[in-house]
Amino acid sequence: MADKMDLSPHLTQLFINNTYVDCLNPQKISVYNPATGDLVSDQIPIAGPDDVDHAVQAAKNAFSPGSQWRKMSNVARGRILTRFADLLEENQDHLAYLTRLTLGAPYHPFGKSEIEMAIGCFRYYAGWVDKFAGQSFPADDGFYKIVRNEPLGVVAGITPWNGPLACVGFKAAPALAAGNVFILKPSEKTPLMAAELGKLVLEAGFPAGVFQVVTGDGSTGALLASHMKVDKVSFTGSIATGKTVQALAAKSNLKRCTLELGGKSPAVVFDDANLDNAVHWCVNGLTTNSGQVCIASSRVYVQEGIYEKFLAAYQKAFEAKRNVMGDPEATGTELGPVVDKAQYDRITKIIERAQSEEEGTLLIGGRPKSTKGYYIEPTMFVDTKPNAPIYKEEIFGPVVVVNKFKTEDEVLQKANDSRYGLMSGVFTENLNRALRISSAFDSGMVGVNCISMINFACPFGGTKESGLGRELGVNALLAYTESKTVLINMNYKDSSW
Numbered sequence: 001m002a003d004k005m006d007l008s009p010h011l012t013q014l015f016i017n018n019t020y021v022d023c024l025n026p027q028k029i030s031v032y033n034p035a036t037g038d039l040v041s042d043q044i045p046i047a048g049p050d051d052v053d054h055a056v057q058a059a060k061n062a063f064s065p066g067s068q069w070r071k072m073s074n075v076a077r078g079r080i081l082t083r084f085a086d087l088l089e090e091n092q093d094h095l096a097y098l099t100r101l102t103l104g105a106p107y108h109p110f111g112k113s114e115i116e117m118a119i120g121c122f123r124y125y126a127g128w129v130d131k132f133a134g135q136s137f138p139a140d141d142g143f144y145k146i147v148r149n150e151p152l153g154v155v156a157g158i159t160p161w162n163g164p165l166a167c168v169g170f171k172a173a174p175a176l177a178a179g180n181v182f183i184l185k186p187s188e189k190t191p192l193m194a195a196e197l198g199k200l201v202l203e204a205g206f207p208a209g210v211f212q213v214v215t216g217d218g219s220t221g222a223l224l225a226s227h228m229k230v231d232k233v234s235f236t237g238s239i240a241t242g243k244t245v246q247a248l249a250a251k252s253n254l255k256r257c258t259l260e261l262g263g264k265s266p267a268v269v270f271d272d273a274n275l276d277n278a279v280h281w282c283v284n285g286l287t288t289n290s291g292q293v294c295i296a297s298s299r300v301y302v303q304e305g306i307y308e309k310f311l312a313a314y315q316k317a318f319e320a321k322r323n324v325m326g327d328p329e330a331t332g333t334e335l336g337p338v339v340d341k342a343q344y345d346r347i348t349k350i351i352e353r354a355q356s357e358e359e360g361t362l363l364i365g366g367r368p369k370s371t372k373g374y375y376i377e378p379t380m381f382v383d384t385k386p387n388a389p390i391y392k393e394e395i396f397g398p399v400v401v402v403n404k405f406k407t408e409d410e411v412l413q414k415a416n417d418s419r420y421g422l423m424s425g426v427f428t429e430n431l432n433r434a435l436r437i438s439s440a441f442d443s444g445m446v447g448v449n450c451i452s453m454i455n456f457a458c459p460f461g462g463t464k465e466s467g468l469g470r471e472l473g474v475n476a477l478l479a480y481t482e483s484k485t486v487l488i489n490m491n492y493k494d495s496s497w
């Protein structure tokens with residue numbers, strides 16, 4: 001039904017070497033609109049070995065010594081990145097629509113915010129292009145020392161479906177700012193916006209082969225992760241796939257690897273917390289994009305003195321969210337469906353099992369919202385069993401577990417007893433406690449009186465099985481470069497060798 005949706009032909013092509021080309025591999029993927037269940041296209045290409053080789057070779061050529069990209073001045077490279085950010089901004093309505101068609105999240109608040117993240121990333125890293133020069137050290141020992149930050153070469157960005165454009169900003173912007181060339185492999189569930197990006201790549205003035213898009217499923221991702229001519233893979237997705245990607249990277253050419261994986265972020269609310277603020281962050285941190293956010297505040301711990309009050313207010317906020325759930329195209333909708341039937345079936349099964357196995361008490365939600373499309377009401381379980389899957393595992397849907405605690409030590413032990421370590425939040429008016437807890441949390445990021453927040457200038461990523469390495473800030477530039485030390489002998493007559 002691709003023609004029914006009237007998709008432009010380039011949306012079902014690959015973007016290689018600054019040209020939209022037909023995929024050599026004949027296999028296709030189908031994508032559906034989760035708001036209705038209707039087919040959007042059954043013609044999404046799955047890039048196969050020849051297609052991937054084609055893109056990697058074009059990338060290699062674009063990165064070869066003496067190429068236009070390698071010779072380009074910092075000013076010119078920064079200008080292209082800035083132009084690309086401007087183009088994302090100018091085209092944001094259309095890009096958001098293409099994402100929304102198969103993701104289902106409405107423009108407000110999620111669609112807009114993930115595009116703003118991408119725009120912000122390209123602007124932020126455009127500013128870094130001429131400010132990441134490396135270091136030099138004096139010839140105190142007779143050797144003048146230069147440490148250069150050199151680009152790695154061909155970077156593959158493998159992204160998930162839940163923040164398709166934001167992930168492009170997180171990966172492509174620093175990779176390109178550092179002088180690498182970049183191949184995007186978007187999720188098979190949200191490929192349309194990524195395919196559209198080729199047009200903006202051309203308009204921004206990237207030389208051929210510098211920024212390419214190959215759609216496909218896990219098989220395409222695996223080809224890139226194991227390719228001998230890819231120098232780095234930057235992956236965002238599930239823990240299981242992240243581990244596979246790292247193994248493929250190690251088994252092939254030991255390509256560098258950044259992994260951004262799952263989370264089950266704890267929000268800890270103390271008796272002295274500002275109640276309205278805590279409820280505001282906890283509810284939005286869980287319901288944005290229907291909970292399909294890696295830093296969703298999906299595990300809430302509330303101190304016993306404020307527990308009843310918090311629960312009443314939190315439940316009320318859930319009810320309010322339920323009332324703004326619906327068609328992502330309708331004005332006023334804040335919550336859409338989950339991404340597809342597979343995700344819907346997975347989440348509803350988790351909810352049903354939690355009820356039948358008595359993993360906790362279902363307080364609100366738990367039912368499908370509509371007979372058409374893949375809607376799941378915001379759902380809250382309280383008093384969950386310590387080893388229950390609903391409490392331990394990432395659900396990646398609008399489902400939260402809420403539990404009561406007495407002491408700081410007790411809640412820290414519980415919050416850190418997890419395979420995940422992406423983000424944590426503490427809600428308290430006591431600054432000393434906030435600082436104490438934020439250093440005791442075993443997570444890559446901590447919010448004080450907030451949660452589920454990102455800032456371009458600060459490292460983003462997790463501890464434990466939530467990932468490896470960091471994105472954003474100067475950390476991302478370091479992750480897309482290799483340090484090279486150059487020693488210049490200033491006085492070879494006196495050499496002791």
Ligand code: NAD
Pocket residue numbers: 158159160161162163185186187188216217218219220221222223225236237238239240241242244245260261262263293294394396422461462466467
């Ligand atoms: P996924 O692991 O199923 O897929 C992610 C990407 O990997 C897709 O592009 C997919 O095609 C590709 N892929 C699948 N198998 C592959 C293989 N064998 N080799 C190489 N690539 C392969 O994840 P998903 O369902 O798309 O995303 C949801 C998960 O992503 C959640 O766990 C979520 O927490 C996580 N996530 C993490 C962050 C973060 O920054 N930490 C951000 C967003 C999402």
